[in-house]
Amino acid sequence: ASSPLGAPNFSRQVxxxxxxxxxxxxxEFTIIPTAGVSVGTDQYARFMSVRSWxxxxxxxxxxxxLARSTDNGETWTTDPATARVNIAGLGIPGIPAVAPGNxxxxxxxxxxxxxxxIYEFGTPSGRFGPARLARVQGADINDLSAYEYWDGxxxxxxxxxxxxxxxxxxxxxxxxxxxxxxKYVAMYTEPTRGLVIRQADNLxxxxxxxxxxxxxxxxxxxxxGFMHPWTDGRYLHFVVTTWNRYNVIYMRTxxxxxxxxxxxxxxxxxxxxxxxxxxVGISYPEGE
Numbered sequence: 001a002s003s004p005l006g007a008p009n010f011s012r013q014v015x016x017x018x019x020x021x022x023x024x025x026x027x028e029f030t031i032i033p034t035a036g037v038s039v040g041t042d043q044y045a046r047f048m049s050v051r052s053w054x055x056x057x058x059x060x061x062x063x064x065x066l067a068r069s070t071d072n073g074e075t076w077t078t079d080p081a082t083a084r085v086n087i088a089g090l091g092i093p094g095i096p097a098v099a100p101g102n103x104x105x106x107x108x109x110x111x112x113x114x115x116x117x118i119y120e121f122g123t124p125s126g127r128f129g130p131a132r133l134a135r136v137q138g139a140d141i142n143d144l145s146a147y148e149y150w151d152g153x154x155x156x157x158x159x160x161x162x163x164x165x166x167x168x169x170x171x172x173x174x175x176x177x178x179x180x181x182x183k184y185v186a187m188y189t190e191p192t193r194g195l196v197i198r199q200a201d202n203l204x205x206x207x208x209x210x211x212x213x214x215x216x217x218x219x220x221x222x223x224x225g226f227m228h229p230w231t232d233g234r235y236l237h238f239v240v241t242t243w244n245r246y247n248v249i250y251m252r253t254x255x256x257x258x259x260x261x262x263x264x265x266x267x268x269x270x271x272x273x274x275x276x277x278x279x280v281g282i283s284y285p286e287g288e
Contacts, residue, residue: 101160130164
């Protein structure tokens, strides 16, 4: 693994906000990438502009937008025309107006489809809203007018018509196909259950009930579960982060016996409580 450096052994900021403000500014406190996807030889990252932090799990965004890299992630450019604006009056030249429904696509998860479409799950700012679904042809990813949104029964052009496809409180989201299960898998942290997955035959749903992989008692303060994009077999590899260390932990889980019908909406029991599974261990770097 590697990272663009600002100084020896120190990564540098690679995406600048559209407001052109330094980190920690009162209007644009920070810029955080929430999803990434490759289209041809280019890389795209969807990022959110955090205006302010609220109570745990809550924050307010100015907008979400796309950044593009043509040199394998070394440098990135942003385009105001790709912004889904959440707050009016930002004063950014070329930025679209606020539109009803923009608030539901402030954080994202991309899934490249075998049908040529790039699918994008969207959630509101924070960790307490459902996930909705959009799609766009790869060549048009920078054109917001080319996106289509799932309204619960069909695709349409209006972001305001997008209906929830994954219900409940969906935090940072990761979605991909798993060959072993023969289904799409969605992973996120849920406030009462910890790290969970759902399964579906189609991205539009229906999505199964939740299956808990890790609860907060086993790994206190966990958040941000993201699957490794190359893992599609029996052993599902993923990363999580914890509040108390602010360090990323690489983990895996055995999917044997976890096949679940997408039409089964009943949440499964926590396997750590039933005794079906346990956390084998975590190896922290020396000094952590």
